[in-house]
Amino acid sequence: MYRAVALWALGAGIDLDDLHRLEQLAREARIEFENDAVLLNGEDVTAAIREPRVTEASSKVSAAPGVRRAMRQEQRRIAADHSVVMEGRDIGTVVFPEAQVKIYLDADPAIRAVRRATETGASADSVAKEIAERDQRDRTRPEAPLTQAPDAEYVDSSRLSPEEVEQAILKIVRKRISNGKGH
Numbered sequence: 001m002y003r004a005v006a007l008w009a010l011g012a013g014i015d016l017d018d019l020h021r022l023e024q025l026a027r028e029a030r031i032e033f034e035n036d037a038v039l040l041n042g043e044d045v046t047a048a049i050r051e052p053r054v055t056e057a058s059s060k061v062s063a064a065p066g067v068r069r070a071m072r073q074e075q076r077r078i079a080a081d082h083s084v085v086m087e088g089r090d091i092g093t094v095v096f097p098e099a100q101v102k103i104y105l106d107a108d109p110a111i112r113a114v115r116r117a118t119e120t121g122a123s124a125d126s127v128a129k130e131i132a133e134r135d136q137r138d139r140t141r142p143e144a145p146l147t148q149a150p151d152a153e154y155v156d157s158s159r160l161s162p163e164e165v166e167q168a169i170l171k172i173v174r175k176r177i178s179n180g181k182g183h
Contacts, residue, residue: 001031001071001074001075001088002031002058002061002088003038003049003054003055003058004029004031004040004045004049004060004069005022005025005026005029005051005061005067005071006049006054006057006058006060006061006062007039007040007045007048007049007054007057008025008029008041009021009022009025009057010053010054010057012025012028015061016034016057016061019064019065019066019067020066022061022064022067023028023064023066023067023069023070025067026064026066026067026070026071026121027066027070029070030042031074033078044123050119050120052120052122052130054066055130055134056130056134059133059134059137059138060137061141062089062138062141063137063138063141065142065143068090068143068144072094072095075088075091075095075096076095076096077163079096087105089138089144089146090144090145090146092104092148092149092151092152093144093147093148093149094144097149100171100176100177101129101153101172101176101177102151102152102153103152103153103154103155103167103169104148104149104152104153104154104155105155105157105165106155106156106157106158106159107156107157107158108156109128109131109132109135110124110128111158111177112131113127113128113131114127116131130134153162153172155168155169155172
C-alpha cells in the first residue's frame with residue numbers, strides 16, 4: 001500500500017518531503033487487491049510498485065505520520081470486511097496489535113540483498129546499501145518504527161527455501177489457530 005502511494009507521488013512529481021501533500025494522496029488513494037494484482041485508482045500497478053525507485057520512495061513515504069494514519073485506517077477497513085493475511089513492518093505492533101497470529105519474518109541482510117538483486121536485476125552491493133538505509137530509516141522513524149511484536153513468532157528465512165518458509169508459517173498458524181489441538 002505504501003508502495004502504491006509512493007508510485008503515485010513519484011508520478012505526480014510530489015516532493016517526498018511534502019508531508020501534507022503525501023497525506024492527501026494517501027487519503028485519496030483507492031488501493032485494491034484482486035487476485036494477485038494491486039490496483040491503484042483502478043490501474044494495475046503490481047509490477048510498477050516493485051521498481052527500485054518506488055522501493056526507495058516507499059520507505060520515505062511510509063515515514064510520513066499522515067500517510068501511516070491513512071494506510072492504517074484503510075488496512076483496518078479491509079480487515080473488518082475479510083479474513084486477511086497482511087504483511088508490513090508495523091502490522092503486528094501498530095495496525096493489528098491484537099491479531100491472533102503474528103510472524104516476524106527475517107533474514108540475514110546479505111541474503112536479503114542477493115534475493116532482491118536476483119528479483120530486480122540490480123547489483124547485490126547497491127541493493128545491500130539500499131536495504132541497510134531502509135532498515136535504519138524504518139527502525140528509527142518516530143511513528144510506528146520497525147520492531148518485533150512481543151507475541152510474534154520469529155522466523156529466520158535465511159537458509160530456507162520459499163516452500164520451507166511457507167511450511168514454517170503454516171505450522172505457526174495451525175498452532176495458534178487450533179491452540180495446539182489437531183493439525
